Amino acid sequence: MIDIRQSPQFANFMKSLNWKVERLNFANVFLKKFPVIGFFAKISRPPENLTFGEISKLFKKYRIFSLKISPNILTVDKNYYLTRKKFLEKGFKIEQSPFNPTTDIFIDLKQSEESIFNNFQQSKRRGVRKAIKNGIIVKESENYDDFIDIRKKQYTPMGFLLVNEMKKLWENFYPDNASLLLAYRSKKPLAGILLLFYEKIAYYWYASSLSQGKKLFAPTLLVWEALKLSKKKGCKTFHFEGIYDERFPKIAASWKGFTKFKEDFGGQKAVYLENFTINL
Incomplete structure (x- = not known):
């Protein structure tokens, strides 16, 4: 399973920021230069064939002062314990503020739509019906500025800081690897989801809603429509892109609310495996 962060589209997105x-044995390595001290580097969900020897060469080539890495390994994988042990033996420390989600929810899209819907908690099935009854209509849209406006309002007064990254992401993934769903009531956009697609996986990348949209259950209907759209596009799995991880109770405390929201859709x-960091 190749993660979207290792895609050419994501590499181009990072370049635009x-x-x-750097390509290192089929892995994207992202580097940011700082005056005097050298490079900060991060490797997000690399393929498993990336070796510590190759990482060591990277340190020498770029004079890296700090590296963060999020292995693409689940705790149920047979090499989980050995890989974890190797990282610690090589001097890496467990990152207490993970830069990539360490716990997620996957929904199997190979099921029928009926099965997917029936796996929702009763509250979510009811929420879908309430949203429809409330006059919420979900449409696939190209009006990305409408979504940016929703997200800016949700994160007021700091929402303006999100705009550049959101635009660059859209420019590098749309139209082949991204879809935007917006929820409307009386033609007014109230909520939205940006989906990214790569290697038959759909990613719930950005989601935002105005308070009115939440009251009318727009986010719930949006997820249901996102699942159906992802299945229609041939995706086999839907990734919710992060939930609360009890291994990091302090840093992830603010995730508890939307974790419950995501869990209720089944999956x-x-x-x-934890994110790791090493400083030189």
Whole structure:
């Protein structure tokens, strides 16, 4: 399973944000240069064939002062314990503020739509029906500025800081690897989801809603429509892109609310090997 962060589209996205991208044994390495001290580097969900020897060469080539890595390994994988042990033996420490989600929910899209819907908690099935009754209509849209406006309002007064990254992501993934769903009432956009697609996996990348949209259950209907759209596009799995991880109770405390929201759609909990960091 190749993660979207290892895709050419994501590499181009990071370049557009002024990161340098190095290819290391089929892995994207993202580097940011700082005056005097050298490079900060991060490797997000690399393929398993990336070796510590290759990482060591990277340190020498770029004078890296800090590296963060999030292995693409689940705790149920047979090599989980050995890989974890190797990282610690090589001097890496467990990252207490993970830069990639360490726990997720996967929904199997190979099921029928009926089975997917029936796996929702009763509250979510009811929420879908309430949203429809409330006059919420979900449409696939190209009006990305409408979604940006929703997200800016949700994160007021700091929402303006999100705009550049959101635009660059859209430019590098749309139209082949991204879809935008917006929820309307009386033609007014109230909520939205940005989906990314790569290697038959759908990613719930950004989601935002105005308070009115939440009251009318727009986010619930949006997820249902996102699942159907992802299945229609041929995706086999839907990734919710992060939930609360009890291994990091302080840093992830604010995730508890939307974790409950995501859990109620069914799916399988997936726990990754921790993120690691090393400083030189």
